[in-house]
Amino acid sequence: MTSVTRDVFGKLPDGRTVEKFLLESNFVKVQIISFGCIITCLEAKDRHGNFTDIVLGFDNLEGYLNKHPYFGAVIGRVANRIANGKFSIDGQDYQLPINNGPNSIHGGLKGFDKVLWKPMEIENGVQFSYMSADGEEGYPGELEVWVTYTLVGSELTINYKARTSKTTPINLTNHSYFNLAGQGSENIYDHEISIDAEHYLPIEDTMIPTGEVLPVQGTCFDLRKPVDLGSQIAKVKGNGFDHNFCLNITDKQHSCAKVYHQPSGRVLTVRTTQPGVQFYTANFLDGSLKGKGGAVYPKHSAFCLESQAWPDAVNKPQFPTSFLYPGDDYDQTTWFNFSVQ
Numbered sequence: 478m479t480s481v482t483r484d485v486f487g488k489l490p491d492g493r494t495v496e497k498f499l500l501e502s503n504f505v506k507v508q509i510i511s512f513g514c515i516i517t518c519l520e521a522k523d524r525h526g527n528f529t530d531i532v533l534g535f536d537n538l539e540g541y542l543n544k545h546p547y548f549g550a551v552i553g554r555v556a557n558r559i560a561n562g563k564f565s566i567d568g569q570d571y572q573l574p575i576n577n578g579p580n581s582i583h584g585g586l587k588g589f590d591k592v593l594w595k596p597m598e599i600e601n602g603v604q605f606s607y608m609s610a611d612g613e614e615g616y617p618g619e620l621e622v623w624v625t626y627t628l629v630g631s632e633l634t635i636n637y638k639a640r641t642s643k644t645t646p647i648n649l650t651n652h653s654y655f656n657l658a659g660q661g662s663e664n665i666y667d668h669e670i671s672i673d674a675e676h677y678l679p680i681e682d683t684m685i686p687t688g689e690v691l692p693v694q695g696t697c698f699d700l701r702k703p704v705d706l707g708s709q710i711a712k713v714k715g716n717g718f719d720h721n722f723c724l725n726i727t728d729k730q731h732s733c734a735k736v737y738h739q740p741s742g743r744v745l746t747v748r749t750t751q752p753g754v755q756f757y758t759a760n761f762l763d764g765s766l767k768g769k770g771g772a773v774y775p776k777h778s779a780f781c782l783e784s785q786a787w788p789d790a791v792n793k794p795q796f797p798t799s800f801l802y803p804g805d806d807y808d809q810t811t812w813f814n815f816s817v818q
């Protein structure tokens with residue numbers, strides 16, 4: 478049985494209350510807040526049964542209201558980059574706010590990570606809903622969105638649903654930063670990872686995919702068999718991994734990635750219905766943020782596995798579509814399983 482407890486987390490500058498929900502099973506304790514649907518804390522057991530918080534974040538709401546790199550948040554309306562913030566639908570051009578070099582990233586200036594969601598307690602979890610107005614952050618159509626977190630045993634499930642009044646791009650994900658040694662640990666070099674992808678998307682210098690879909694075979698992106706992150710990151714040109722892997726779609730629900738931390742025994746296994754995953758090794762963290770319990774977060778002190786549509790799909794007809802049409806349901810799920818080995 479999962480227990481769900483509800484409490485106040487803080488107050489927004491405009492006086493609205495941000496609530497927190499603690500979901501507890503025998504294996505995992507996870508806290509999620511109604512601002513940004515942010516996972517603020519996730520405790521998982523090591524091989525001796527000791528709980529440790531394995532996600533980066535802040536002790537209080539203020540940290541999440543200040544500028545930060547999307548710790549634990551739900552990202553939308555469109556996660557990842559859109560080239561020059563431009564796209565067109567049925568001959569109509571749209572221009573989004575530019576907030577990442579020449580591109581638009583993670584839903585714009587005030588994405589779904591920075592809005593207050595309406596929570597509802599459900600069995601084993603919590604469901605958040607949000608109505609995104611027609612034209613919000615430049616996106617067409619009124620979009621109704623539901624994000625549902627449920628915890629059963631050792632598995633946290635995140636389901637994303639949406640409906641729109643006009644055709645719109647959509648790409649929802651969760652941007653948790655994990656360190657299986659415990660949040661605040663210096664790096665993730667002693668983690669081992671595998672990703673179930675035969676292909677990846679090469680990127681140009683502003684990090685937009687070139688449009689090619691290349692085999693991982695013979696490259697540093699071949700993570701089909703487990704590799705040590707420390708030595709593998711060193712093989713990547715640039716700062717580390719920040720790339721979309723094209724998942725092997727065997728079924729609606731397919732395997733995505735597995736991460737093993739030998740010293741603690743913790744294992745994170747991810748499955749999803751999404752066609753891709755952005756594997757990001759926290760290359761832009763620089764130790765300047767004050768995290769939970771006074772922790773500092775240097776470069777490579779966490780990893781993100783953001784299951785999602787392929788970046789810039791809206792401008793790349795050869796990629797799986799990221800458009801949602803009126804009358805259709807957007808329905809995607811990702812499963813995070815925490816075990817020991």
Ligand code: BGC
Binds near residue numbers: 557720755783
């Ligand atoms: C992107 C990174 C970015 C990070 C925080 C990730 O999804 O791929 O490039 O730095 O989000 O914005």
